[in-house]
Amino acid sequence: MAASDYRELSLNGLWKNNPAIVQLLGLCPLLAVTGSVVNALGLAAATTLVLLCSNTAVSLIRNVVSDAVRLPVFVMIIAAAVTCIELLMQAFTYELYQILGIFLPLITTNCVILGRADAYASKNPLPLAMCDGLMMGLGFGVILVLLGALRELLGTGALFANMDLLFGPGAADWHWVMVQDYQAFLLAILPPGAFIFTGLIIAGKNLIDSEIKRRQDALKARPVKGSKRVRVTGTIS
Numbered sequence: 001m002a003a004s005d006y007r008e009l010s011l012n013g014l015w016k017n018n019p020a021i022v023q024l025l026g027l028c029p030l031l032a033v034t035g036s037v038v039n040a041l042g043l044a045a046a047t048t049l050v051l052l053c054s055n056t057a058v059s060l061i062r063n064v065v066s067d068a069v070r071l072p073v074f075v076m077i078i079a080a081a082v083t084c085i086e087l088l089m090q091a092f093t094y095e096l097y098q099i100l101g102i103f104l105p106l107i108t109t110n111c112v113i114l115g116r117a118d119a120y121a122s123k124n125p126l127p128l129a130m131c132d133g134l135m136m137g138l139g140f141g142v143i144l145v146l147l148g149a150l151r152e153l154l155g156t157g158a159l160f161a162n163m164d165l166l167f168g169p170g171a172a173d174w175h176w177v178m179v180q181d182y183q184a185f186l187l188a189i190l191p192p193g194a195f196i197f198t199g200l201i202i203a204g205k206n207l208i209d210s211e212i213k214r215r216q217d218a219l220k221a222r223p224v225k226g227s228k229r230v231r232v233t234g235t236i237s
Contacts, residue, residue, distance in 0.1 A: 006131050013135025020143035021202045025111040029103045030144060031194040035155070038162050040148030041141075042096045043103060046085045048137030050107050053081040055121040055133030062122045074117045079108045096165040112140060143201065150197050155189035157182025 019025045026047075033039045057077045065073050086104050089097040097104065107113065116136050121129040153159055157179035163171040187193045 005128060009128065009131045010135050013132065013137075013139040014142065015139070015205075018139040018143065018205075019112040019115075019136055020140050021198075021205055023112070023115075025115065026140060027198075029106065029110070030140075030147065031191065031198065033100055033103050034144055034148040034151055034194060035189050036152045036162065037145060037148045037160055038096065038166050039099060040144040042089070042093065042100055042166055044137075044141030044144040046082075046089065046100075046104060047107055047110065047112070047144075048134065048141050049085055050078065050081045050110075051113055051116060051133040051137040051140075052130060053084075053133075054078045054113055054117050055129045056126065057081075058117045058121040059124060059126045059129035062124075070122065071114075071118065074114060074122075075108070078113050078117065082108045093166055099165070112136060146201065147194065147197055150201075151188045151193055153178060154185050155187075155193070156184055 013019075017023060020027075020030055029043055029047075033043050054074070054077050058074055061073070082105060085107075086097070089100075089104065116132060120132050124132070149159060152161065158175060158177045160174045160176050163174040167174075188197070
């Protein structure tokens with residue numbers, strides 16, 4: 001397990017193979033609960049923890065479970081992790097738990113989690129499986145928070161409203177009003193806004209990838225400094 005393995009897993013989870021904007025998995029919660037940053041953060045934290053726990057458990061039992069019962073066992077592991085996360089949220093962030101509602105238990109059927117358990121964790125040792133789960137969760141969470149921030153900012157003219165639901169009473173003052181007397185842009189908060197901004201984020205990533213590829217191709221085409229060109233002269237008879 002070289003350091004390059006962990007770098008590749010990090011790059012895949014956060015950018016090259018991001019589950020939200022490359023694989024386009026888990027779009028139902030991505031589009032449904034990202035009306036604000038606090039909602040996005042809550043779901044991002046829950047999904048990342050479930051990914052980390054499920055990948056860890058699946059990797060530990062990968063040589064014990066037969067192929068015949070592999071998928072049902074994976075689903076049971078994911079469901080148990082989701083249940084634990086739900087109980088923790090009920091105990092410490094009950095109001096946010098109520099806001100997220102059905103989308104918390106639906107993490108059990110999130111294609112990102114089952115897909116990583118089956119495609120990676122079941123075939124790799126524990127450290128790599130844990131790293132994969134963490135990076136995929138962070139990659140998914142970053143897009144959730146970015147989308148939530150864009151929709152909240154353009155929809156209400158403010159950021160970080162109701163952060164006390166997640167971080168306690170001390171976070172009540174985190175609310176940052178960007179524009180006073182802002183006329184609410186309802187499209188950003190409503191479901192069509194989620195589709196629009198998700199498309200814009202995907203388009204932005206594709207543009208960045210295209211520019212990176214263009215620069216790499218330009219560097220490859222550039223002659224190496226100090227190299228000499230050999231000029232061939234003569235006639236062909």
